[in-house]
Amino acid sequence: MPPRFVAAGVSDNNPDAKRAARDRLIQEREQHKAGERRRRQLIVAGAVVGVLALAAVIGVIAANAGGNDNAKGASTAGPVVAPTGADGKDALAIPVGAVDAPSTLAVWEDFRCPACAAFENGMRSTIHELETKGQIRVQYHLATLIDDKTRGGGSLHAANAAGCAQDAGKFPAYHDVLYTNQPDEMDDAYAKNAKLLDLATKVPGLDTPAFRSCVENGTHNSWVVKSNEAFQAGHFNGTPTVQLNGESIFPTKGSEQISPAAFKKWVAQANKGKKAGKASPAS
Template sequence: MSEKNHDAKRTARQRLAVEREKQKASERRRRTLIVAAGVVCVLGLATVIGVVAANAGKSGGGSGPVAAPSGALGKDGLAIPVGADGAKSTLTVWEDFRCPACKAFEAAYRPTLHELTAAGRLKTEYHLVRLIDGNLGGTGSLRAANAAACAQDAGKFPAYHDVLYDNQPEETDDSFADNGKLIKLAGKVNGLDTPAFQKCVKDGVHDSWVEKSNKAFQAGHYSGTPTVLLDGKNIIEDRSMTPAKLKQTVEAANKR
């Protein structure tokens, strides 16, 4: 590996670590605010329930039947699979399209994941969540996840997934909440921008599915996004993990 490539990968790993620390700090601040506001929440519970009932559906949350995207796997059909079924290694990714740390992970690992997937050595199962919507407000995480699920229906999930990260707005910019923007980005994927895709996006066909996936993420007590498990082992928490080591681990598993 050239020194230039080594430096680039090291920089990407450092950026991922920085973004994860920012996310953890944001979560700690949010928890502090929740604790500080606890008495007010209890006293105002009846009012809050009334407001939530009055605004049901206006926030973009899914309240209809759960419609899993085509080909979804796993418990409750919450995983979008990419790669050969016969691959001996499985990468499980919990991600949020508004999450800058997820984009940093993409920058560092995407070429390796594409290479291993194309070779039939790795299958990736994507779980889409809306962590940033909860932390910062808005619906961009939900809308983008629904659009990605619509792309899965069209057989275009991998390409659209990459387009969303390549065009990710700033974390505080909720521009993914605009269905028009998501449909425009679909134009970057050959054959995706169809009337069926547009209707799926605008109707929020998979909103309830995204909400169910988000609840599963919360129930798993994961520390944040991205959470990336290689055959069940959290590689984000492994400080020694690099794209090269990931490739070596997967190839060793395929030789066994």
């Protein structure tokens, strides 16, 4: 007969004691598992907040290092052609979300900016959730801060391509693809239209002759330059600059650090007693 393993200190002839010992072991295991789950959740939440805080510092540094030179090798001559549906002052914002949403989130971004990628990748699902629920409308303002700093062209070319995606009704998806595939800050990969066109294949229905022509011709280049001029005129600290109903919330709102949970709370406070938006943006 194979040997039987009995809990230490428990008589083989006392089934009640064995059962109690077994129950204690099970309870201890469950408590350990629960503790591990809480620890992982705290680590993840802390990582998001930490990345966003670091991103704020990087954004300020980038702003202080920036200049006003035009992007190298980019054609910015010609009329200012705003993307379809652009709104705000001088039609310099690309809107996402219900036009009658009770709150507006203004985001100034640069597609080459690592701080912007940290913000977008950390807050993306939360922002999309609140857009879908009609709680916020987001207005994206595109800047070329990194081009100015490095005398490159990727910020401009990527922003133009994003404007072309807006023309095709695919801006939100392409915007997210640009950030999830962002190259290193000093790698000016987005200055190459071939790279931007290749990324467009990740968005169903975007890679069309019209989109390719818009990207290759720099249709919205002058509009991007004008948007960047508005960013410079605003004397913002850096990218991303994020404002909820005109109040800065990045990296903090008052003394509270931004995080997905904090952002949801701030939006709920701003929207208290107000109806969710339902009206679709005009195309």
